[in-house]
Amino acid sequence: MSTFLLEIVTPDHLVYAKQVHSLTVRGAEGDLGILPGHIPLVTPLQVAPMIIKSDNGATTVAVHGGFIEVHKNKVTVLAESAELPSDIDLERAEAAKERAQRRLQSRGKQDEIDHRRAELALQRAVTRIKVSTKKGQ
Secondary structure, three states, X not given: OOOEEEEEEOOOOEEEEEEEOEEEEEEOOEEEEEOOOOOOEXXXXXXXXXXXXXXXXXXXXXXXXXXXXXXXXEEEEEEOOEEOHHHOOHHHHHHHXXXXXXXXXXXXXXXXXXXXXXXXXXXXXXXXXXXXXXOOO
């Protein structure tokens, strides 16, 4: 089966660099599947799990925004942050989810910026929880 090089890069470090068979990400317009030989593409990414399929099975990565750049034999994900399941502290993610939900419920005292920050924090926490609970799959 044909493969392509996938690199996931954050401002801090290289998170992932391996040959893969396919990749599923959530772009600005919805879910996007990438296979070897995909047409060139650059699009922003949403906060969502990314599913990578390789010879070692499926791996899910928590991606928190950024961009994806697709070339024929290489895909680069430039993410604001990205976490492998083994890097996620599930208890911390659950606590962050609860804090964000409380902030959203007390919206009457918040301005729009605080509300948007709470929504993004909730999305990141939910993504981490989803990815973390898929460790054994």
